[in-house]
Amino acid sequence: MSLWEYANPTRFMRVTGAALPWLWALTALCLAVGLTWGFFFTPDDFRQGSTVKIIYLHVPSALMGINAWLMMLVTSLIWLIRRHHVSALAAKAAAPVGATFTLIALATGALWGQPMWGTWWEWDPRLTSFLVLFLFYLGYMALWAAIEDPDTAADLTSVLCLVGSVFAILSRYALVFWNQGLHQGASLSLDAEENVHDVFWYPLLVCIAGFVLLFVALVFLRTRTEIRARRIKALETRARMSAA
Amino acid sequence: MMPDLGKYALWVLSAYGVSIALLATITVLSILQSRRTRRALQAMEAGRKTGQGESARSATPGTVKEAANG
Amino acid sequence: MSSPAAASPPLHSATTSFDTTPEPLRLAGLAVARGGVPVLAGLEAEVVPGEALILRGPNGSGKTTLLRTLAGLQPPAAGTIAPGAEAMAYASHADGNKATLTVQENLGFWARLHGLADIAPALAAFDLAPLADRPAAALSAGQKRRLGLARMVLTRRPVWLFDEPTVSLDRDAVARFAAAVTEHLCRGGLAVIATHIDLGLPHARTLDVTPFRATAAPGDAAHAADAFADDDGSAYL
Amino acid sequence: MIALLARDLRLAIRAGGGFGLALAFFLIVVTLTPFAVGPNTATLSLIAPGILWLGALLACLLSLDRIFALDWEDGALDLIATSPLPLEGAAAIKAAAHWLTTGLPLTLAAPVLGVLLNLPPPGFLWLALSLALGTPALSVIGTFGAALTVGVKRGGLLMSLIVLPLYVPTLIFGAEVARRGAEAQAIATPLAALAAISLACVALLPFAAAAALRVNLR
Numbered sequence: 001m002s003l004w005e006y007a008n009p010t011r012f013m014r015v016t017g018a019a020l021p022w023l024w025a026l027t028a029l030c031l032a033v034g035l036t037w038g039f040f041f042t043p044d045d046f047r048q049g050s051t052v053k054i055i056y057l058h059v060p061s062a063l064m065g066i067n068a069w070l071m072m073l074v075t076s077l078i079w080l081i082r083r084h085h086v087s088a089l090a091a092k093a094a095a096p097v098g099a100t101f102t103l104i105a106l107a108t109g110a111l112w113g114q115p116m117w118g119t120w121w122e123w124d125p126r127l128t129s130f131l132v133l134f135l136f137y138l139g140y141m142a143l144w145a146a147i148e149d150p151d152t153a154a155d156l157t158s159v160l161c162l163v164g165s166v167f168a169i170l171s172r173y174a175l176v177f178w179n180q181g182l183h184q185g186a187s188l189s190l191d192a193e194e195n196v197h198d199v200f201w202y203p204l205l206v207c208i209a210g211f212v213l214l215f216v217a218l219v220f221l222r223t224r225t226e227i228r229a230r231r232i233k234a235l236e237t238r239a240r241m242s243a244a
Numbered sequence: 245m246m247p248d249l250g251k252y253a254l255w256v257l258s259a260y261g262v263s264i265a266l267l268a269t270i271t272v273l274s275i276l277q278s279r280r281t282r283r284a285l286q287a288m289e290a291g292r293k294t295g296q297g298e299s300a301r302s303a304t305p306g307t308v309k310e311a312a313n314g
Numbered sequence: 315m316s317s318p319a320a321a322s323p324p325l326h327s328a329t330t331s332f333d334t335t336p337e338p339l340r341l342a343g344l345a346v347a348r349g350g351v352p353v354l355a356g357l358e359a360e361v362v363p364g365e366a367l368i369l370r371g372p373n374g375s376g377k378t379t380l381l382r383t384l385a386g387l388q389p390p391a392a393g394t395i396a397p398g399a400e401a402m403a404y405a406s407h408a409d410g411n412k413a414t415l416t417v418q419e420n421l422g423f424w425a426r427l428h429g430l431a432d433i434a435p436a437l438a439a440f441d442l443a444p445l446a447d448r449p450a451a452a453l454s455a456g457q458k459r460r461l462g463l464a465r466m467v468l469t470r471r472p473v474w475l476f477d478e479p480t481v482s483l484d485r486d487a488v489a490r491f492a493a494a495v496t497e498h499l500c501r502g503g504l505a506v507i508a509t510h511i512d513l514g515l516p517h518a519r520t521l522d523v524t525p526f527r528a529t530a531a532p533g534d535a536a537h538a539a540d541a542f543a544d545d546d547g548s549a550y551l
Numbered sequence: 552m553i554a555l556l557a558r559d560l561r562l563a564i565r566a567g568g569g570f571g572l573a574l575a576f577f578l579i580v581v582t583l584t585p586f587a588v589g590p591n592t593a594t595l596s597l598i599a600p601g602i603l604w605l606g607a608l609l610a611c612l613l614s615l616d617r618i619f620a621l622d623w624e625d626g627a628l629d630l631i632a633t634s635p636l637p638l639e640g641a642a643a644i645k646a647a648a649h650w651l652t653t654g655l656p657l658t659l660a661a662p663v664l665g666v667l668l669n670l671p672p673p674g675f676l677w678l679a680l681s682l683a684l685g686t687p688a689l690s691v692i693g694t695f696g697a698a699l700t701v702g703v704k705r706g707g708l709l710m711s712l713i714v715l716p717l718y719v720p721t722l723i724f725g726a727e728v729a730r731r732g733a734e735a736q737a738i739a740t741p742l743a744a745l746a747a748i749s750l751a752c753v754a755l756l757p758f759a760a761a762a763a764l765r766v767n768l769r
Contacts (some may be wrong), residue, residue, distance in 0.1 A: 010549035408626025426554035
C-alpha cells in the first residue's frame, strides 16, 4: 500500500483518529519537560543574563514558522500534481498554525532583543524576514477565505504558495543586504562547534520536539475539521442534486 | 523555587506569557472549531440515516436555504 | 417549413473560408463538472458538417458547462471531444465587446487576434458598415448580436457554440440570426446552440440533456470525482 | 499579441480609461509627504528616494485590479482564452500594457516630483533608472496577483494583501539604488539584484498568471 493511500480521506481520518490522543499526550509531555527544564534548571548566560531563557520559545517557534510554510509548499505541490484533496486541506489547515508560530517568534524575538538593543523593535534582517513571512501567511489565508469553490481555492492557493516561497527567500536575502543585522549567530547550526553550550542544548532539543509535535497535532486536528466540512458540503450538494 | 531572573525578569516572563497565550489560543480555537464541525456532521449523518433523502433535506436548515437559491 | 431568411437582406456569399476543414463533432462518454461536482455524464453525440445540434433542458442542467467544456475553457471530467477546442468558436451571453471602442475597432481586434486583417466582408455580411464608427455602447441588442455573429465569422472556425443567443432579441433580429446560422451550415459549418425557441434551421437535431444528468447515485464513475461524497460516512465521524 | 496590446492601450487612453489616475495618485502621495514629515528640506532630501519609490509602487498597486476585471466582466477574457493567443501571451501582454500605461509614466514623472522633495542632484538619474528597471517587475507581479483574484468580487483589497509582500525585494533593491545614487555611493550590487529580479519576474510570472487564469476560467 503506497504512501499515496493515506491521501484517501476515510483512511486519513481513521489513521489520524487513532494517532491524535497519543500525539496530544506526547506533545504535552515534551513541552512541559522542555520548558520547565529550560526555565528552571539552566544557568543564566554570562552576557545576556536571564533573557537567554527566551531561547526555548524563540528558536523552536522560528524553526516551526519556516517549516510550516515548507510543509504547505510540499502539500500544495502534491495537490497540484496528484490532486489529493487531503493534501490541499492539510495546507489550508497548517497556515494559521504556521502564522501563530511566526507571530510567537516575532514577539519573543522583540522581547529578547529589547534589553540588548535598547528598543522594542529593531529592524534586524532575520527578525524582519519573519514579519514578511507573516504577511505571506496572511495573504495565503485571505485567498483561501475569499474563494467559495474548494477546488479552485486549492489550485489558486497552491500557485500562490509556490510563487510566495520564491519571493520569501528573495526577501530574506534582500533584507540581509538591506541592514547588516544585529541577530546573534545561529544558535543551532549544523556545524556543532559553535553551537550553544551543552547545558542549554538538551532542553532546547526537547522544546523543539515539543513544538514539532504540537504543530503536527494541530495540523491533524484542523485537517480533520476541514475534511468534515467538505463532507458536509458534499452531502448538501448530493441532497440538492437528488432533490432537484 | 522561582529562578532569580534579575533585571530582565519582565522581558522573560512576558515572552513566556505571550507565547503560551498564543499557543493556547490557536489550540483552543482549533478544538472548538473541530467540535462544532463534528456536531454538525453527526446531525447530518443521523438525518441521512433515518430517512434516505426526504428527512435529510429538512434535517439541516442549510440545505433548505441552499435548495432555495440553488 | 418556410425559411424566414427570405425576408432579411441578402447574406454574404463565401466571405471567409474556414481555417480548418470542418470535421464531424463527436462526443464519446463525455462528462462535465461544475465546481468539482459532476453535472452531466455519459454524453454520446455526433454532429456532421452542415448540421446543427440544439441543446434543450431546464436552467442549471449543465448546458452552459457543456458548451464551455466544448470550447476548451474547462477540461472534461471524463470522455473525449473531437475535434479539439481550436476548431470551436464560442459565444456566451456577454459578447466581450468594449463599450468605448467603435464597431470597427472591436471587430478589427477580434480579426487580428485570429490572424485576419480584412474585416470589410464581415461588416458587409451583417450590414454593420453604416455602424462602423459608432461606439459599441450605442448599439441595440440586435446590433450587438450581429456584431457577435460577425466576430464568429472572423474566427474562421467551423464549429459555432452559442449559449442562449436569442435572449433580448426581437422577432426580426431572431430571424436574421437564424439566417446567418443557416448560411454557416450551408457552407459546411457546424453549430451547437443552447436555446428554447425554434430557430427553423434546415438540418437541426435536438439533444435533451436531462437524461444525461449526473444523478447523485453513488458509485458511478463520474460521481467518484467528489471524493467526499461516498455513501458510508462512518469514517468521518 | 500586438492586437491585444493595441486594444488595451487604446482602451486606457480612451475616456474613462484611467490612464492618468496612477500619475495623479503619485503626485498626491508625494505632495502629502512634506505635510506629514514637515517642510525641513534636509529631512526631505534624506527620505526623497524612498518616498518616491513607495509612491510609485502604491500607484502601480492601485491600477492592478483593472487589468483583468474589465475583460472578466464583459466576457472578453473567455473569448481571448478560446482564441489562438495562448493565455501566457495574454498575461505578458496585459503586464506590458499596464507597464506602458502606469509604470513608464511614473518613471518619467518621478524625477520631476523629486524636485518637490528636494532630491539631491545625482539622485535624479539613479531614481529614474531604478524605477525603469523596477516597475516592469511591479507590473508583472501585479498581473499575477490580478489573475489570482480575478474571480473574487471586490478583490482589490485581497489583491493588495497578496501582492505587497511579493513587492518587498523589488522595493528594497530599487529604493536602495535610488538612495545610494542620491548619496553617490557604490550602486553595483543593488542595481544588479534589481535587474535580476525584474528579468526573472518578467520571464516566469506570466506562466503562473496564466495557470491562475485557467483555474478561474473553469
